[in-house]
Amino acid sequence: MRRSSSETKALILAAARERFAADGYERATIRAIAADAGIDPAQVMRCFGSKDRLFAAACAVDLHLPDLLGTPPGEIAAALVRHFLERWESGETLQILLRTGVTNATAAERMRAVFTTQLVPVAAALTGDPEGAPVRAGLVSTQILGMALCRYVLAFPPMAALTREEVVEAIGPAVHRHLGIES
Amino acid sequence: MRRSSSETKALILAAARERFAADGYERATIRAIAADAGIDPAQVMRCFGSKDRLFAAACAVDLHLPDLLGTPPGEIAAALVRHFLERWESGETLQILLRTGVTNATAAERMRAVFTTQLVPVAAALTGDPEGAPVRAGLVSTQILGMALCRYVLAFPPMAALTREEVVEAIGPAVHRHLGIES
DNA sequence: TTCGTAGGCCAACAACTGTTGACGTTAGAG
DNA sequence: CTCTAACGTCAACAGTTGTTGGCCTACGAA
Numbered sequence: 001m002r003r004s005s006s007e008t009k010a011l012i013l014a015a016a017r018e019r020f021a022a023d024g025y026e027r028a029t030i031r032a033i034a035a036d037a038g039i040d041p042a043q044v045m046r047c048f049g050s051k052d053r054l055f056a057a058a059c060a061v062d063l064h065l066p067d068l069l070g071t072p073p074g075e076i077a078a079a080l081v082r083h084f085l086e087r088w089e090s091g092e093t094l095q096i097l098l099r100t101g102v103t104n105a106t107a108a109e110r111m112r113a114v115f116t117t118q119l120v121p122v123a124a125a126l127t128g129d130p131e132g133a134p135v136r137a138g139l140v141s142t143q144i145l146g147m148a149l150c151r152y153v154l155a156f157p158p159m160a161a162l163t164r165e166e167v168v169e170a171i172g173p174a175v176h177r178h179l180g181i182e183s
Numbered sequence: 184m185r186r187s188s189s190e191t192k193a194l195i196l197a198a199a200r201e202r203f204a205a206d207g208y209e210r211a212t213i214r215a216i217a218a219d220a221g222i223d224p225a226q227v228m229r230c231f232g233s234k235d236r237l238f239a240a241a242c243a244v245d246l247h248l249p250d251l252l253g254t255p256p257g258e259i260a261a262a263l264v265r266h267f268l269e270r271w272e273s274g275e276t277l278q279i280l281l282r283t284g285v286t287n288a289t290a291a292e293r294m295r296a297v298f299t300t301q302l303v304p305v306a307a308a309l310t311g312d313p314e315g316a317p318v319r320a321g322l323v324s325t326q327i328l329g330m331a332l333c334r335y336v337l338a339f340p341p342m343a344a345l346t347r348e349e350v351v352e353a354i355g356p357a358v359h360r361h362l363g364i365e366s
Numbered sequence: 367t368t369c370g371t372a373g374g375c376c377a378a379c380a381a382c383t384g385t386t387g388a389c390g391t392t393a394g395a396g
Numbered sequence: 397c398t399c400t401a402a403c404g405t406c407a408a409c410a411g412t413t414g415t416t417g418g419c420c421t422a423c424g425a426a
Contacts, residue, residue: 002392002403024286026209030384040405045385101337102285103207108337115339134341138333139353142342146329150321154284154291156298158317159325170322174357185373185422213414223375228415 021092077176139178204275208287260359322361
């Protein structure tokens with residue numbers, strides 16, 4: 001059987017994302033990823049060059065933050081939390097960064113980049129306070145990443161048991177306050 | 184040179200805590216830990232049996248939560264945040280769990296145990312609401328662990344740049360609200 | 367002193383890792 | 397058809413890992 005190069009790459013990338021998200025960088029071996037994709041380990045090397053480069057490709061993350069400028073100020077925080085919960089539960093893209101960013105320097109750098117280029121600008125636009133935006137975006141991150149950590153990664157029972165809307169009600173006000181939107 | 188068995192164990196344990204906290208479970212090799220302690224790798228095995236058992240020993244964590252029952256209700260949250268910041272910056276004991284708990288099942292289980300046995304009871308005592316205590320303690324964890332993650336592990340620049348008291352001011356109100364203390 | 371117990375060190379094992387090179391094999395261009 | 401370039405597979409490499417057994421040596425009991 002024969003595939004196009006891009007097809008193979010996509011196949012490998014999907015398996016890699018799953019493995020990296022589930023096991024972290026070190027325990028996700030190239031052999032395991034290749035086995036999941038039904039492909040020879042050597043093929044992975046030919047397509048991506050090295051494990052580092054494969055990982056860098058698997059780390060490409062877009063938060064897909066919705067346009068919240070039209071949202072009523074009082075509902076922005078809830079919408080934000082809801083968006084992240086959906087993104088988190090729908091796929092493993094976000095889980096990669098959290099699982100690997102804690103021990104892998106490349107992933108940590110990538111997370112800082114996502115924060116700076118995707119989250120800070122949104123906070124600046126929403127608050128109309130460019131100067132305070134980095135801190136506000138950072139505080140929002142602490143609350144949202146903290147919830148993801150406790151709920152999905154560490155699986156603290158009380159947090160894992162909450163429904164999605166209960167989570168929105170629980171941390172929405174904190175996020176709202178961190179954003180500091182004038183109403 | 185000759186040491187008592189307990190002295191050697193303590194020496195190894197200190198080096199192991201440092202390595203596990205800095206590198207996570209997989210990248211902290213027994214050889215590296217032994218080298219840090221100035222001891223032969225085989226000695227580590229003789230003292231602790233296996234890497235898993237050494238790790239389990241290194242994971243023993245006591246939050247040393249202060250007695251907050253006498254504290255005015257309005258200052259409890261700030262005192263709690265301040266306590267965790269101090270614990271975090273003073274040593275590597277807490278960093279072990281966060282760095283390893285994300286990829287290592289044993290460490291994650293340990294974190295859940297610490298949460299259940301040390302944090303939930305305090306929340307129950309402070310709020311006088313035994314039924315809602317697990318959720319309240321969980322919400323507090325999301326905010327405090329989230330801050331630790333962004334500030335110390337991922338090193339988001341805006342969060343790492345804050346002074347300790349600025350952090351207390353920033354997330355204290357959120358923690359206060361999560362605790363839900365009647366005042 | 368003599369001797370046994372226990373700490374310390376060395377060398378080696380088997381398993382696994384990322385990575386490489388050589389050798390089929392197949393599709394499409396000429 | 398023929399030929400070539402790219403995909404796919406196999407086997408092996410060098411390095412690292414946790415782990416083990418044997419040997420040496422120092423200390424305390426006899």
